[in-house]
Amino acid sequence: MQVSANNSLLVLDGVSKAWPGVKALQDVRLELFPGEIHALIGENGAGKSTLLKILFGVHQADTGTLHIEGKPVKLAGPGEAIANGISMVHQELSLVPQLNSIQNIVLGRERSVAGFIDWADARKQALVALNRLNFTADPNVSVRRLSIGQQQLVELARALAYDAKVIIMDEPTASLSGHESEKLFEILKDLRSSGHAIVYVSHRLAEVFTLADRATVLRDGKLIGTVLRGKELTEKSLVRMMVGRGLDDHTTLPHTPPGEIMLQVDGLSRHNDFQNVSFDVRRGEIVGMAGMIGAGRTEVARCIAGADVMDAGKIHVRGKQQKFKSPADSVKAGIAFLTEDRKHQGLALRMSLAKNITLPAPPTWLSFINRRKQNDSAKSALEKASSKVNVSRRAGTLSGGNQQKVVLAKWLLTKSEIFIFDEPTRGIDVGAKAEIYALMRELTDQGAAILMISSEMPELLRMSDRIVVMREGKKVAEMKRAEASEELVVAWATGANS
Amino acid sequence: MTNTAQDEVIDQTRLQTTSKASRFKRIFAEWPEFGILAALVVTVLCFSLIDPAFFSGYNFINICLQASVTAILAMAQTTVIITAGIDLSIGSAVALTAIVSAMLMKVGMPIPIAMLGALAAGALAGLFNGLIITTTGITPFVVTLGTMSVFSGLALIIANGQTVYGLPPMFSDVLAGKIGFVPIPIIIALAVLTILSIMLRSTKLGEYLIAIGGAREVARLAGIKVAIYTAAAYVIASTLASIAAMITVARLGAADPIIGADLLLPSVAASVMGGADLMGGKGSMLGAVFGALLIATLQAGLTFLNVQAFYQQLAIGIVIILALLFNRLQEY
Numbered sequence: 001m002q003v004s005a006n007n008s009l010l011v012l013d014g015v016s017k018a019w020p021g022v023k024a025l026q027d028v029r030l031e032l033f034p035g036e037i038h039a040l041i042g043e044n045g046a047g048k049s050t051l052l053k054i055l056f057g058v059h060q061a062d063t064g065t066l067h068i069e070g071k072p073v074k075l076a077g078p079g080e081a082i083a084n085g086i087s088m089v090h091q092e093l094s095l096v097p098q099l100n101s102i103q104n105i106v107l108g109r110e111r112s113v114a115g116f117i118d119w120a121d122a123r124k125q126a127l128v129a130l131n132r133l134n135f136t137a138d139p140n141v142s143v144r145r146l147s148i149g150q151q152q153l154v155e156l157a158r159a160l161a162y163d164a165k166v167i168i169m170d171e172p173t174a175s176l177s178g179h180e181s182e183k184l185f186e187i188l189k190d191l192r193s194s195g196h197a198i199v200y201v202s203h204r205l206a207e208v209f210t211l212a213d214r215a216t217v218l219r220d221g222k223l224i225g226t227v228l229r230g231k232e233l234t235e236k237s238l239v240r241m242m243v244g245r246g247l248d249d250h251t252t253l254p255h256t257p258p259g260e261i262m263l264q265v266d267g268l269s270r271h272n273d274f275q276n277v278s279f280d281v282r283r284g285e286i287v288g289m290a291g292m293i294g295a296g297r298t299e300v301a302r303c304i305a306g307a308d309v310m311d312a313g314k315i316h317v318r319g320k321q322q323k324f325k326s327p328a329d330s331v332k333a334g335i336a337f338l339t340e341d342r343k344h345q346g347l348a349l350r351m352s353l354a355k356n357i358t359l360p361a362p363p364t365w366l367s368f369i370n371r372r373k374q375n376d377s378a379k380s381a382l383e384k385a386s387s388k389v390n391v392s393r394r395a396g397t398l399s400g401g402n403q404q405k406v407v408l409a410k411w412l413l414t415k416s417e418i419f420i421f422d423e424p425t426r427g428i429d430v431g432a433k434a435e436i437y438a439l440m441r442e443l444t445d446q447g448a449a450i451l452m453i454s455s456e457m458p459e460l461l462r463m464s465d466r467i468v469v470m471r472e473g474k475k476v477a478e479m480k481r482a483e484a485s486e487e488l489v490v491a492w493a494t495g496a497n498s
Numbered sequence: 499m500t501n502t503a504q505d506e507v508i509d510q511t512r513l514q515t516t517s518k519a520s521r522f523k524r525i526f527a528e529w530p531e532f533g534i535l536a537a538l539v540v541t542v543l544c545f546s547l548i549d550p551a552f553f554s555g556y557n558f559i560n561i562c563l564q565a566s567v568t569a570i571l572a573m574a575q576t577t578v579i580i581t582a583g584i585d586l587s588i589g590s591a592v593a594l595t596a597i598v599s600a601m602l603m604k605v606g607m608p609i610p611i612a613m614l615g616a617l618a619a620g621a622l623a624g625l626f627n628g629l630i631i632t633t634t635g636i637t638p639f640v641v642t643l644g645t646m647s648v649f650s651g652l653a654l655i656i657a658n659g660q661t662v663y664g665l666p667p668m669f670s671d672v673l674a675g676k677i678g679f680v681p682i683p684i685i686i687a688l689a690v691l692t693i694l695s696i697m698l699r700s701t702k703l704g705e706y707l708i709a710i711g712g713a714r715e716v717a718r719l720a721g722i723k724v725a726i727y728t729a730a731a732y733v734i735a736s737t738l739a740s741i742a743a744m745i746t747v748a749r750l751g752a753a754d755p756i757i758g759a760d761l762l763l764p765s766v767a768a769s770v771m772g773g774a775d776l777m778g779g780k781g782s783m784l785g786a787v788f789g790a791l792l793i794a795t796l797q798a799g800l801t802f803l804n805v806q807a808f809y810q811q812l813a814i815g816i817v818i819i820l821a822l823l824f825n826r827l828q829e830y
Contacts, residue, residue: 331721
């Protein structure tokens with residue numbers, strides 16, 4: 001890769017952007033070369049999204065210049081960005097679910113004759129792009145029936161069909177399984193070798209090392225630096241650049257040996273989702289649940305939490321058999337379910353933190369809510385979850401880390417003893433992650449039992465006292481902390497050793 | 499702690515921002531009824547400027563009296579809209595319960611029994627709506643579209659298609675009478691406003707209705723019995739419809755089985771103008787009452803200025819859309 005100012009594909013320079021009262025970006029520079037994968041990293045709120053949105057023309061910078069292939073360019077909107085060869089694959093995919101892949105790819109640019117779309121031409125264009133990406137699914141089915149990984153390929157194909165030279169990807173692997181991520185990486189490398197520049201945002205540092213040629217680190221809206229692949233690009237150096245300090249190893253060991261069985265699951269089955277799943281979780285223990293997306297882990301958790309109804313099997317809580325017809329039953333039995341999707345399943349975004357935290361059981365007198373008591377108990381629960389945010393704020397205004405703490409505070413108040421965490425740190429930045437881990441270990445040290453579903457290998461290996469691996473709806477392995485390794489877990493989860 | 503620190507910074511800058519736009523926004527955030535109240539005041543002032551005779555206590559009491567039925571129905575509608583639902587059958591429920599109360603009196607039942615009968619019929623109608631919606635999962639819009647026809651059909655069958663006359667004068671004397679100079683329907687509407695506002699603001703029921711409307715899955719996973727609370731909203735709505743029905747019967751001295759046809763639109767319009775969000779999770783009883791007052795003021799004012807009925811309908815529709823536009827602006 002050549003590093004000279006002359007052949008850079010795109011240069012953003014001196015970019016600043018202020019929102020009322022907040023400086024989102026200050027004097028940031030981003031330079032892209034043809035044929036590079038450029039990682040953009042930083043904690044939540046560091047300004048990554050703002051920078052991407054300026055690059056894609058969604059926001060306009062207060063100051064700063066943009067040059068594409070040496071020519072100054074002003075982007076008044078995403079349409080102009082696309083016209084200048086910049087495309088974006090959004091974190092929450094922006095496809096029309098009811099349309100098929102071909103329709104989605106040509107959407108908005110269909111060639112038409114007297115108002116009739118030239119489908120033969122559309123098909124030809126779309127298939128060229130899809131074939132380049134090794135897209136194997138049927139392009140004629142509506143995209144909502146495709147997996148997330150396949151949908152992402154459709155978005156990428158749309159970018160290619162736009163003749164994009166710069167492709168912006170915002171956390172592309174956040175909802176992909178390990179296998180799907182690998183496939184995506186191959187495709188990105190292929191695009192790199194054909195001269196595209198890819199801007200890539202990710203919270204998974206491991207990916208950055210395998211993929212990126214260079215990484216630009218932002219912190220608090222300021223450019224901390226751009227580092228080249230090689231010596232500078234190590235986890236420790238990046239984390240230090242992101243948070244401004246080093247991070248200790250997340251590994252936390254339990255202070256007490258595991259106690260009696262708190263949750264026992266025998267032969268749990270639910271028609272298409274999973275079959276004959278059995279395991280237990282003891283007091284003081286974190287049991288990790290590994291597996292690819294679609295292995296049925298969340299579905300098992302939903303049955304244990306009463307959110308879905310199981311077809312067969314038995315659930316014992318503290319030795320007592322339970323039949324959960326609704327979450328109300330499992331909440332009563334002391335089970336707390338912290339869902340992966342906090343925005344839709346964990347928090348009522350418009351309601352205050354106090355109301356969210358006391359939702360399972362607001363303090364009442366003759367059904368009238370005691371607001372002062374509600375505020376006080378919400379505040380103390382939130383402090384236990386190590387957050388000091390004002391409880392009168394609305395849940396929707398918080399960052400991911402604080403939202404997770406609010407959900408945790410809610411379940412601390414119900415005196416739950418069994419916690420099911422589904423992807424506890426998804427979308428949460430490095431600093432807040434460590435806090436969530438510490439809180440989880442604190443819970444087990446105080447006698448709780450935790451079942452933790454996670455797709456992040458370091459998280460599973462560092463946090464779990466035991467690991468249960470699922471594949472295609474079945475439990476395929478169970479191992480103790482000492483026996484577990486990344487290779488072994490991945491081998492079981494992908495079926496590589498069966 | 500970096501996160502918390504960052505959130506706090508945003509929090510403080512929010513408090514410190516003092517530009518006019520954001521101060522305006524904060525008034526809205528703390529007092530969502532502000533917009534509809536402003537619209538109401540402006541409307542009253544406009545009519546009063548055009549014709550100073552409009553500005554009289556007698557006229558205002560009359561407008562409040564005219565608005566009382568719409569206000570009760572708008573509050574009923576708000577209860578349902580907050581849960582992300584809608585009750586299209588509310589006008590038909592008024593017709594049905596009006597006929598039930600009138601027929602009970604006609605066959606010689608004492609007035610209190612007839613009133614209880616109407617309340618029970620309303621509660622049953624709401625339970626019917628609520629059970630279908632919560633057990634089948636069919637959207638409230640479609641279910642209540644069906645029961646709109648069912649209730650209205652039942653009303654016509656029971657009344658044999660005829661207006662029911664010859665009710666005991668005592669009924670009208672009480673429900674359409676006055677205490678001092680205040681008509682009783684206004685007092686009933688104010689009582690409903692007080693009770694429902696307290697329900698929404700300070701009880702578990704109210705908190706759960708808002709949570710269900712704003713984030714149904716969050717509420718369900720928190721262990722809330724979503725079906726029961728959702729059904730309760732429809733029971734409350736139809737029971738309130740029966741109260742509105744009895745006021746109407748008392749004022750007319752008769753019960754007409756097609757009485758409810760014109761009541762649905764104002765109930766939804768007043769509720770939404772008052773700040774209720776059709777997506778659920780948000781709504782104000784006081785706002786709904788202001789909305790009903792705005793509609794009644796327009797009707798009274800335009801009549802006062804001798805505007806033809808056809809033009810009145812046109813004008814009211816335009817004002818409703820303007821008010822909703824205004825509400826929409828405050829969100830940005």
